Amino acid sequence: MDPLRFHPILKRSRWGGRRLAVVLAKPLGPQRDYAESWEIADRGDDQSVVRGGEYDGWTLARLVRERNVELFGRHAGRLQFPLLVKYLDACDRLSVQVHPNDEQARRFDPHERGKTEAWVVLEAEPGSRVYAGLKDGVDREQLQQHVKAGSLEQCLHEFEVFPGDCVFVPAGTVHAIGEGILLAEVQQSSDITFRLDDWGRLGADGKPRPLHVAEALDCIDFTRGQIDPARPRMIDERSERRIEELVHCEHFVLRRITIHQPMTIETGGRFHVLTCLHGGATWRSGHSSGALRRGETLLVPAAAAGIALAPGDETALLDAFLP
Numbered sequence: 529m530d531p532l533r534f535h536p537i538l539k540r541s542r543w544g545g546r547r548l549a550v551v552l553a554k555p556l557g558p559q560r561d562y563a564e565s566w567e568i569a570d571r572g573d574d575q576s577v578v579r580g581g582e583y584d585g586w587t588l589a590r591l592v593r594e595r596n597v598e599l600f601g602r603h604a605g606r607l608q609f610p611l612l613v614k615y616l617d618a619c620d621r622l623s624v625q626v627h628p629n630d631e632q633a634r635r636f637d638p639h640e641r642g643k644t645e646a647w648v649v650l651e652a653e654p655g656s657r658v659y660a661g662l663k664d665g666v667d668r669e670q671l672q673q674h675v676k677a678g679s680l681e682q683c684l685h686e687f688e689v690f691p692g693d694c695v696f697v698p699a700g701t702v703h704a705i706g707e708g709i710l711l712a713e714v715q716q717s718s719d720i721t722f723r724l725d726d727w728g729r730l731g732a733d734g735k736p737r738p739l740h741v742a743e744a745l746d747c748i749d750f751t752r753g754q755i756d757p758a759r760p761r762m763i764d765e766r767s768e769r770r771i772e773e774l775v776h777c778e779h780f781v782l783r784r785i786t787i788h789q790p791m792t793i794e795t796g797g798r799f800h801v802l803t804c805l806h807g808g809a810t811w812r813s814g815h816s817s818g819a820l821r822r823g824e825t826l827l828v829p830a831a832a833a834g835i836a837l838a839p840g841d842e843t844a845l846l847d848a849f850l851p
Contacts, residue, residue: 529598529831530816532583532591533824534576537566542732545619547710551651552615552823564616567825568801570609571717581816601797601830603850611780611848612717613801613825615710616647622705623737624659624680624725628747629699633720636743642699645715646758646775646782648846649693650805653708658695659684660703660755667750671702675741680725685754694758694774694782700749712803714848716779722747760784776851783847790838793828793847800828800849802835807843812836820845 536554544563548554556562568588569576575587583591588609597604627643634640647658659681662671666683674680684702689695689709697703702724705711722744723737731737760772768789775782785793787809793800808821813828813835820826820837828835837843 529595529829530581531811531813531832531835532581532827532829533579533818534568534588534827535579537569537574537576538562539564539566543618543620543622543707545617547617547619547651548615548823551710553821554615554823562617564614565823566612566614567803568609568611568613568827569717571612571719595829598831599799599829601795601799603798603830608717610717610850611801612715612719613803613848614713614715615650615823616705616713618705618707618709618711621707621727623723623727624684624702624704625721625723626702626744626747627699627718627722628720632699632747633718636720640720641716641718643716643718643720644699644777644779645697645713646780647695647697647705647711647713648774648782648784648805649689649691649695649709649711651691651710652689652693656689656708657686657706658689658703658709659686659706660695660697661685661701661753662748662750664753668745668748671748672741672745675725678728687756689757694760694784695755696758696775696777697755698749698752698777700747701752701755702744702748703755712805712846714775714780714782714801714846778851781849781851785845785847787837787839787843787845790836792834792836794834795828795830795832798830798849800835800847802826802828803846803848805844805846807839807841809837809839809843809845811838
């Protein structure tokens, strides 16, 4: 089964902008509020659709149903593609929110899962910040008091981010993405979000957006404390390539591969989602070949005969797969 390319699913929001087109060449409309490009998605009506090749026009859900073994290999039997891969353009600050873990998510929907995620920063304006985790000593009672008083920001751990930073956000972590950041995100296939605070802003209708304070408080892990950028673990370092492991958790593994010379990625009996962060490469797998440009994503099925990459210049890829 050859690698699969998909049409992006483009999402608009009040905090979006135009960098998905300017930086990543996404086919946006004329509006100036494009916030997300969902590259790999199997979430109800939000379905990635194959672009070209033998499975042209198939949804990811259909591939999961009808090509399960070829797609998943050692992880065959899954009823839904487990990862959601996207780009985000945060021209404005996102709300302060928290996501449930798997057990908590099932209380709201028996078929839902939790949302653990990781961000990799592509671009950040000077001074752009991320809010991740709570300051030391903040407990439920203190947090609740600050939410009521409108002073939640005093409880949040924050730091400036730079291109290349990876921030791992396990379910149960209070977080917000600040303005001026373009990033790639890999997460569990879930969209459950409980909004704790919205910085006092009003929605398009002139009214405050709904908050979910009670649900958020029940999902927060108050033992986690502060979150800082992940420290990559070097897997392979040579003159022609560098492989860093950014995240290794029960839900996914995320590696950054920087290549200067051709290399081959073997599937190891599992799917790989390759996202091009910088540069570009030509690829070949079995009888198929093509180009992988900045901002593009390939799903390499478990049954693929590996994938050979030949970079045109220094190229950085994200490689997401199941542990």
